[in-house]
Amino acid sequence: MIEILRAQKKDIPDIVAIHLKAFPDFFLTSLGYSFLKLYYKTVLKSSDGVLLIGRLDGETTGFCAGTLLSAGFNSRLVKSNLIGYLSLGLKLLFTHPLRVYHLLKNMTRENAVVGDQGEYAELLSIGVYPSKQGRGVGKNMLVALEKELTQRGGTKLSLTTDYDNNEYAIGFYHSLGYKEWYDFVTYPNRRMYRMIKQIDNK
Secondary structure, three states: OOOEEOHHHHHHHHHHHHHHOOOOOOOOOOHHHHHHHHHHHHHHHOOOEEEEEEEEEOOOEEEEEEOOOOOOOOOOHHOOOOHHHHHHHHHHHHHHHHHHHHHHHHHHOOOOOOOOOOOOOOEEEEEOHHHHOOOOOOHHHHHHHHHHHHHHHHHHHHHHHEEEOOOOHHHHHHHHOOOOEEEEOOOEEEEEEEEEEEEOOO
């Protein structure tokens, strides 16, 4: 049985554990447990944020994070939780300065296409324990996110995913109605797709 629920503060450790297992080679993962815990905690607290968990047979096996407004969301997160992010940023600056540079480069990058002002909702992250994938948890979470965002006035939902060697994920998003909008390159040299879907059925 699959259940999709709004996350609570007590769910943050499970969400971070799933992230670490689902995305072992991703940049955000390299920033460490403390950063991920702060990030998902601040998404949960944000008035624009949506954080869901997926349960399979009573066990939390997935999570889905999104925002009602993509434009400036990460900057708003940092500004509203400045002390926490500054504290972690200083620690990373002394231990892993290149990771801080990487983070700042991608947070401040300009939109890759003229006309993309970020005026849409965005899927920030979606993850399922590898051993539980393929059983419908991810699909149900994304459908629930679309419904939540539509109820809050969202009309389009965007996401980014890898361009290369990513046929499974791209096929998954295609199956739910997402289409490629454009591709771009993040620092240092990772090619990505931005995909988008009309979610208000207009």
